[in-house]
Amino acid sequence: MNLSINSQLNLYPLTIRQDKKHYIVEDSLSGDFFEMPKICIDAINMINNGESLVSIQQELKLKNPDEDVDLVEFAEQLLDLGLIKEIDGEAIQVTKKNQTPTGFKWISPQVGRLFFNRVTIKLYIAIIFINIFLIVLNPKLLPGYRDIFLFEAMTLNILTYMGISLLFIIIHEFGHILAVRAHNMPAKLEIGHRLLFIVFETDLTTAWKLKPKQRNVLYLAGICFDQLILFSALSLKLLYPENSILTGFLAIVILDLFIKFIYQCCFYMKTDLYYVLENMTGCYNLMENGRDYLSNWIPFMKKDSTTEAFEGEGSVIRIYSLFYILGLLFTFCLFGFYFVPQAFYAYAQTLPELLHPGGNPYFWDAVVFLGQSILMVGLLLYSWIKNRMEA
Known part of the structure; x- marks a missing residue:
């Protein structure tokens, strides 16, 4: 040739x-x-x-x-x-493997349009502002790090939180899937990781077939479902008295969805809100170009991007770089206010019980809790290794 x-x-x-x-x-x-x-x-x-x-x-x-x-x-x-x-x-000999998603065609497009249409989209936007309004008027609704410790048994606390969180992750992803199906396109659900967390991810590659305004609905669909659940939880917590088992569960729900929303604002990762920012600006390599820009100022950040910025994107990249830094600060805040205190409290409550074996039920609770910790670390390592092998 x-x-x-x-x-x-x-x-x-x-x-x-x-x-x-x-x-x-x-x-x-x-x-x-x-x-x-x-x-x-x-x-x-x-x-x-x-x-x-x-x-x-x-x-x-x-x-x-x-x-x-x-x-x-x-x-x-x-x-x-x-x-x-x-x-x-x-x-030219080229091996082409079609990466287009092919799943969830069993969900009717009419079902997708039932959840995502002109009326419901306006309703979701209104709910987001109502949630902000409720929290501003009632600061006690803000979650605390100890909200997940509903029971004395740490294993039960973790299983409860993991179960609730997993349920909402699936609901979040089905928001994306329903939004995709509303346009009669297939979808694909994958497993990955973000920071220290195992996550499910909906492949939204087919969104590129749509106009930019339509793509935003696909990107925000999961958050819309999150906010609808959060509105229900906030409303119920205001209606029912404190110190009940129901308000305890509601506190876990609010904590989980609050953390998930802050996580969405971490623009140094490709979260749903990151894709919305890309879509609104029309600059589709913001993360790569933003890292290149920040590498001029941050010594430990390597400049290894394989993309190039188009003419006129410089100002958008600089603004994104600020969001990138703010996202890192949000992450430190999450660890400082929630994850580290939760871990410290959990291990402080369980580790001493390992010194009291025998018929003590809290000894076995501590053993199972440590087993859960090892399992989560193992799943995280598996996800990291899998991603590196596919890269």
């Missing part, structure tokens, strides 16, 4: 959609998506019309005198992305 300025290319089938600033190119065979500026789209259209690279380069230079047009370099990029089928009639 000899790629030169005189070459003629044959590309794999591509679907091109205009976005806020540039264009989204979908590889129809692999399901991969790429962002490209208009000049690249013009080049692709000319390639599909059968023009040679030399004629395309001459035409684009006339239309874009201020641009550095190099069709050989562009063709090499297309080759690296696996988008070229033939060069001068010679087939």
Whole structure:
């Protein structure tokens, strides 16, 4: 294969959609998506019309005198992305594995639209503001780190919290899935990790098929369900007296959803709110470009991004860098106000019981609690190793 300025290319089938600033190119065979500026789209259209690279380069230079047009370099990029089928009639061997989700088609699009339509979206927005209003008027609704310790047995406390948290994670992800199905597109549920936590993740790659405004609904769907549950919990806690088993469970619910919302504001990870920020600005590599920018100021942050910022994105990247730092501060606050005190309290209550074996039930409670801790660490290590092997 000899790629030169005189070459003629044959590309794999591509679907091109205009976005806020540039264009989204979908590889129809692999399901991969790429962002490209208009000049690249013009080049692709000319390639599909059968023009040679030399004629395309001459035409684009006339239309874009201020641009550095190099069709050989562009063709090499297309080759690296696996988008070229033939060069001068010679087939390019590329193994394409379709990554497009195929699951949850059994959920009717009508069911998705029942939860996500023009009316319900406005309702979810109103609920978010009502929740803020309730907490501002009733600061006692703010959760404390000891809210998860509802029972004397630590194992029961952890199992209760884990069960409630897992239930809400599944509900959160089904919010995303229902929003995807509302557009009659398939979805996929995966397992991963964020920081020290095992998480479920809905593959929202198919969101690139939609307009930017529609994508926001898919990204925020899980938070909408979270806020609806939080509104119910806050309302019930105001209605029922303190020191009851119900208010104890409600306190756990509020704590879990409060932590999950703060976690969503940690923009140094690709959370749902991060994707909304990307989508609203039209800058789709904010994290990578933001880390590159911060590496100029933070010594331990390596500059290893493989992406490049488009023209005019500098100000957005600088603003995102501030959100990145604030997200780190939010994480330290979560550990300082919740996770560290919870861990200290839990181990302070259980470890002394290991010195009293025999018929003491709290001895076995401590043993099971330590077993749970080891299991969680093992699952976390498995998730880390799995992600590294797939990288």
